[in-house]
Amino acid sequence: MSPPDARLYGYARVSTTDQDLTLQREALIRAGCTTIREEKITGTTREGRKELRILMDFLRSGDTLVITRIDRLARSVGDLEDIVRELQAKGVALKATEQPIDTGTAAGKAFLAMLAVFAEFETNLRKERQVEGITRAKAAGVYKGRKPSIDAGKIAQLRREGLGASEIAKMLGIARASVYRALGVPPTVTGNAAS
Template sequence: MSAVIGYARTSTIEQVAGLEAQRRDLERAGCTKVFSEQLSSVDAKRPELARAIEWAREGDVFVVTKPDRLARSTKDLLAILDTLQAKGVQVRILSMDLDTTTPTGRLMVTVLGAVAAFERDLMLERQREGIAKAKAEGKYKGRKPSAALKADDAVRLVKGEGLTVSAAAKALGIGRASVYRALEGK
């Protein structure tokens, strides 16, 4: 008996409503098993996606709400589609009403994936331009250098209290390299 498998993802933990909306849409589409996670697609590992793909069997249907929830790039999308299709699993993308088992469906996903990547590149370019403009106007300061603000505490913990660099870094919530930089500066 074939299953209808759903996969939902949001980039951050703050996007709870978006994840719930995806789950709802997947259940409405008939998904009996839904895998979901909250992490950026840029992350090297997406454990729930890997579990969903592994769980899928020949004859199953793999459903996502939008292509950007499934893949980080056109190349990544096509690799995931190849993996699923090699297993005999159909893929549906709800937002496009696409079925990738047909040549037309695969062409459309490739074209739309390329457009999505292009759109993302444009968005990042606009973001960089906006930051450059804000810096030129003195309105953008960037994030506060939290590790630099804790340099004195790092030195005190290592030299004064005898903690290891690793222990001091953990206690302060900064990286070991930041502790070493603080020690070199003092």
């Protein structure tokens, strides 16, 4: 049984600053959330998502975290599983207003598990198709792979012109270690020859 002070807490997220949170906010209010945390940040990882972290730290046993859709909470199966495990360990339910997800019910838990399985299946299929496409392109001689992001020729030219590794790195917008690698100089070497 839920404690008498258990509450519904809403979480709304969009990926970019030009997207609007109004529809999510309104749906969470209709669902009974009195406290809603919002942020405009990518959902591919939890890194940098301060509002979600505040909620995760604040939620107590018997509370429910309410979202509009599961993709507002996580964009990867692994991240979703981590969040759900953390919520379950605290005795907190997860509910979505636009999907039949409610980890406070057996059916809601089952749907969430199936959703995760299908999402992982789709990801694996996409990877397989990508590998098949690359294999076909290589066989046809049209696959060249990713272009190198470091122009070793340009680095060598700038070095011949007397520029040091730090100057070259700054000029090309790359790490100094990349300059050292391109020049074949160990990054621990100091002095005029590598600086």
